[in-house]
Amino acid sequence: MSGIPPAPALPSLDAMISRLRLKQLRLLSVLADHGSLIKASEQLSITQPGASKALAEVETALGATLFVRTNKGLVPTDIGHLVIRYARLIQTDIGHLREEMQGMLEGSGGRLALGVIMGAVPLLSDALTRLLELRPGLSVEIVEDTSARLLRLLEQGRLDVAICRTSISQQPQLYDSIDIHDETLAVIANVAHPLADRDSLELEDLAASRWVVYSANMPMRLSLEREFHQAGLRFPLQLLETTSAFTTLSLLQKNPRIVALVSTEVAAFCTRFGMTRILPLRLRSRSEPYQLVTRHGGSLSPAAMLFMREFPAYQAGIQSDTDQMQGSNAGR
Template sequence: MALTQPGASKALQEIETTFGTTLFNRTNRGLVPNEIGHCVIRYARLIHTDLSHLREEIVGIMRGHGGRVAVGSIMGAVPLVTEAISSLVERHPGMSVEIVEDTSATLLSMIDAGRLDLAICRTTISQTPHLYDSIDLQEETLAVVANVQHPLARAKKLTLRDLSGYRWVVYRANMPMRLLLEREFRDARIRFPVHLLETTSILATLTLLQLNPSFVALVSIDVARFFAGQGMTRSLPLVFASQSEPYELVTRKGAPVSAGARLLIDELIGARAGKA
């Protein structure tokens, strides 16, 4: 850092004076960050990362290829998002994209914090949906998938009762996809499985299905088709009576939209119009 020891000590003292508290404990082995110090370090790293992203975006805008965009997606919408991104970067090869897969609640909190430019999720889970601009992007159809060696993989028609005895891989409680499954079990007057495998990760879901041919998983039809197209799973012939909520394209209300985000938003809306 091209700083002398006294210079570094003085700089640290000035920083601690600004915060009004010590950030490091002085020991005979050097400086050790305290709890507040760890907090400040974490945010300093975020700021450093943001500055790097700022440089990428400025360079991208100057070169005319859109810069950088950070987008979030719930698990079921990942094929939709990645397809749009693949098409986008083909036309703008210098563009940088960050993809975050998580629950709607986490993605909305990241939008609130400015960590994401946009997300494909649902605002209905939020207590403050008025804080967001959203567009219904695509209806979600759910499917049950399993290992190609699952005992019922070649069945022609199945009911929920046929699958009630198997171990389910599902979203965690209170998520829209999980609530739909619980409603289906309740309407069929079947006890909801007690021993579940809960995850929001596509990779974890796929890995579990590959490791144990008796597991079944609830995913979006787009995810199911992608898995099946790669020969990794098989969709089971179970039809749900309930309809899931549509995916929404969500941005923070009133927040500026970067050039890269606008390009991706246009790509996603264009894909929706093409499927209409």
């Protein structure tokens, strides 16, 4: 027999939802900040016995000890840290709810949460600029990350729309998507890169360089790996992996010998403002198209629908669906 005791059974989800209160979640956040029931009760304008009772109630509702007493005050347990993180997320969401409601009541536009992969940042910026001309009071949150991370945020309802790719997901049926732009790739470097003034380059000329790339198994990274394989070259081992456009630019500025693989849109933007040079290397591979992605079965806010309408491919899809419906009705 194993000497490890079985994990305690947690209350059911329905039980947790029915017993938890928003004011209890607020208490957890304040306790984490102060580590003291006295200070927490003062900030929340409740009595210390009331705060102690509320903490006991939330621990009972969740079936776990969230804080332990030490000589430094109340310290969160491992599960306590987890619960506090989600408590703060819930409070943030309530704040966003109020913000959207206020925006609708005032006619100022509400709130929109967008996700974008690095290569599609210029595309998103153009569409968002046009949208803000229509809805100047709109509040917008933009998350730049990998497709995998953005899809998870969509699943959790933390994003309204993402410009990314569903091909990396093992469950693409969870999303509705439409191709909006074919991505082509370019290699950029510091304006002082030793090979920047060459008329043409081969991949072999950059084989020994340190590359800034996306992480493994991401479409853009796979395209570069394919380029090296087709050229009969060993893929570089000393890589700098990042999903951040700013980090990429900063690295290129600090080291004139580093090169980076980016979309042609990002390359053109950075070069237009004198931050980088596009190296004269012709890449044969094309990356997968960008997609406009939403959660399957989820409802879209008016602001999200307006944002999606800024993309011609989405408009064409709507028109195609309308034509098919009209054709079907005409045939009856």
